[in-house]
Amino acid sequence: MDSENLILRLFDVNAVKFGTFTLKSGIESPVYFDLRVMVSYPDIMDAVADTLFDTAKKSGVEYSVLCGVPYTALPIATLMAVKQKVPMVIRRKEAKSYGTKKMIEGAFQEGEVCLIVEDVVTTGSSVMETAQSLAEVGLKVKDAIVLLDRAQGGADRLRDSGINLYSAFDLPRILEVLHAHGKITDEVVKSVKAFIQENMVNLPQEPAAKKPRREYLGYQARAELCQHPVAKQLFGIMEDKQTNLAFSVDVTTSSQVLELADQVGPYICVLKTHVDILEDFSSTFIQSLQDLAEKHNFLIFEDRKFADIGNTVQHQYSSGMYKISEWSHITNAHSVAGPGIISGLKAVGGAKNRACLLIGQMSSSGNLATGEYTKATVKMAEENSDFVIGFISTSSLTPDPTFIHMTPGVKLSEGKDNLGQQYLTPAEVITNRKSDIIIVGRGIYQASNPAEVARQYQEAGMKAYHQLLEGETDR
Known part of the structure; x- marks a missing residue:
């Protein structure tokens, strides 16, 4: 399944939705991604795993272990690990209060390079939290791959933190494909593009001339x-x-x-x-x-x-x-x-x-x-x-x-x-x-x-x- 057909398939199963949605931040968005639904469609999961592996390969990323951001990216990383015969570790949302009390589960060596797998990136915060947990146990993180970059500045923010982000596709590409196939109207495309521009993360508080990057x-x-x-x-x-x-x-x-x-x-x-x-x-x-x-x-x-x-x-x-x-x-x-x-x-x-x-x-x-x-x-x-x-x-x-x-x-x-x-x-x-x-x-x-x-x-x-x-x- 190529990227265009994968986007269409995600739209068909309501993993990509358009309308009015209140995000966790409280902001109203004209687009919403519910990628958790993918786990019910083996063909989509298989295509996503292959697409992300190809994205990492084309980007020249080097790594010896995978880690999916909990929780939606965990099954994606698992499928990649099995299909490509690559070791994987699991990051918990929080440490157990019993047993080993580990945040990172799995077998690995200190100094190994870990590639983070994510489903959607907006601000990049989840990737950074995962990278921090991995660093605390001696794993190095230089890169992350994501199925969808919302193109709101998360990649820049991650780069500022020393992590390169590589995406299978971004939100403008999704709009382009869905519009070309008559799935969304001109008005929807215009509305989403305006939302992206108005909700960029990490914009300077003062004009760029005064506070350049x-x-x-x-x-x-x-x-x-x-x-x-x-x-x-x-x-x-x-x-x-x-x-x-x-x-x-x-x-x-x-x-x-x-x-x-x-x-x-x-x-x-x-x-x-x-x-x-x-x-x-x-x-x-x-x-x-x-x-x-x-x-x-x-x-x-x-x-x-x-x-x-x-x-x-x-x-x-x-x-x-x-x-x-x-x-x-x-x-x-x-x-x-x-x-x-x-x-x-x-x-x-x-x-x-x-x-x-x-x-x-x-x-x-x-x-x-x-x-x-x-x-x-x-x-x-x-x-x-x-x-x-x-x-x-x-x-x-x-x-x-x-x-x-x-x-x-x-x-x-x-x-x-x-x-x-x-x-x-x-x-x-x-x-x-x-x-x-x-x-x-x-x-x-x-x-x-x-x-x-x-x-x-x-x-x-x-x-x-x-x-x-x-x-x-x-x-």
Whole structure:
């Protein structure tokens, strides 16, 4: 069955419908896809499996294992796996509360490349959630195939997250075929095309001339777009020092912190601290740290991870032993408490030109900062861009060039530790996932020569950055 006849067959079994439909987002759509009905038609399932396999083959996609996005794509991926003799894994919607409690079921090896199979893509969120779950168990995701791309920007959004999307056909192609065969009228075609244009995902909030897409912009150009002084300063440092390296100095004495900061200072744009693990914290230490930040031109980021109600975080940020708002250019917060946490921090840090990062994703295995949580976090950031300058994340979460993404868990070679930390390379983080800053801790401070290793990370990070600017990737 060729693609034209497959489209006609999908229309015949009401997998493609036209009318007025309320989508999950609450938006009214003139077209609806109910592809679950396919499972009742073996000829369609067989054709879909063959079509998606051919799509992957023609696109030159390389993979060793398949994974269908739950639930509609699961039978499609299963049929592909059986027909093509390719191993498959299953991603659960949620982990079991008993037994192995795994999110990913099946046999595989760490480092294998997994191809994601999906039925319909609108925003790409389901594909990204699946990719995140696969990454947490050590599977690599570079590509996804989909039967139908609604052509509303999901492919661009996935590309911004380091995933290439290949579709068997898109919504305009469906309109073309059905119209040519007299299945739909001119008015329906016009209505659906207007809907596509009016409901694109991830459009910039301001005119494109003011906020162009981020992926081709250098640090200097992005600095010029930023309104927040800390974001502007940080991009300026990254350009001037030619570094996208943040050093997480997770040691337990003030003298160790200061010694390491002085050694690696020339190679970093940000020094990330955890002052509550210091055994000898003092105001003298803070003054010395600020002096080193000025000497080597880097920003201080206290990784406090605030996670309480607004009134409480106000006091945690401004008072107590550490008085973080007095000396840290940047801090961060979980969005789990809602927008009140941002308001509380902003009430203290706003007047002092401090900035906040929201934790949109985490690098630890089994974390819950995924899916709808991540989407809600991005929305909070967009609504508070006068204080929030970006995210802690494992990939780019928005194309807005004024937001910065910092990714933890980076090493020169991939792997994980015995506590569930997942490590990614600078090239994977910067070039493929389009994050902005690599955060490195143990890889530097446990080295016999921290300064030399920091230089190596600086060079690796900038090489990846220049590859991104030149349009190169590892795929």
